[in-house]
Amino acid sequence: MEEEPSLVFGESEKYAAKYGMRFTRALKTVDEGKVKKYVVKDAEIERWIVVGTKKDYIIVDDNYCSCYDFFRSVLQLQETDKCYHLLAKKIADETQRFDTFKITFQEFLKFLREWL
Numbered sequence: 074m075e076e077e078p079s080l081v082f083g084e085s086e087k088y089a090a091k092y093g094m095r096f097t098r099a100l101k102t103v104d105e106g107k108v109k110k111y112v113v114k115d116a117e118i119e120r121w122i123v124v125g126t127k128k129d130y131i132i133v134d135d136n137y138c139s140c141y142d143f144f145r146s147v148l149q150l151q152e153t154d155k156c157y158h159l160l161a162k163k164i165a166d167e168t169q170r171f172d173t174f175k176i177t178f179q180e181f182l183k184f185l186r187e188w189l
Contacts, residue, residue, distance in 0.1 A: 088160065088164075092153065092155065092157075092160060094157075095153065095155065095156065095157040095160055096157070096160055098157040098160075098161075099157045099158075099160035099161040099163075099164055100161075100164065102123060102124075102157065102158070102161040103161050103164050103165045103168070103170050103171075106170075106172065107123060107124035107125075107161070108121065108122075108123050108124075108161050108162055108165035108170070108171040108172070109121070109122040109123075109124070109129075109171060109172050109173075109174060110122075110171050110172070110173045110174070111173075111174050111176055111181065111184065112173060112174070112175050112176070113175075113176055113177070113178055113181045114175050114176065114177055114178075115178070116178055116181075118178075118181065120132075120133075120181075120185075120188075121162045121166075121171075122188060123138070123158040123161050123162055125140060125158060129187065129188055130158045130188070131185075131188040131189065132158060132159060132162045135159065135162070135163065136159075138156050138158045138159050139188065139189060140156055140158055142156040142157070142158075143156040143158070143159070
């Protein structure tokens, strides 16, 4: 039986020390299957979505999340460099624990209006 990838123990400790409850929430989000990758057919577009408590949040280039905490804690107050949605995407990507959806460009435009 093949084991699914996991975070290296040292990385997990490092993230926990740096991000505290954000890291805990990110792990829970990944465990609950709330990280999604949307791939647009016939285009070079991929977008990651993390299902949050109030809505779905779009992740762009591992550096931006559409959630309020990112705006407030990362951009405005500069308390941290990642919200828990960004951490969840990073963990899901590293451990290959996300759902992938192949969609058309028209579907992508529809979803984009919902995500933003």
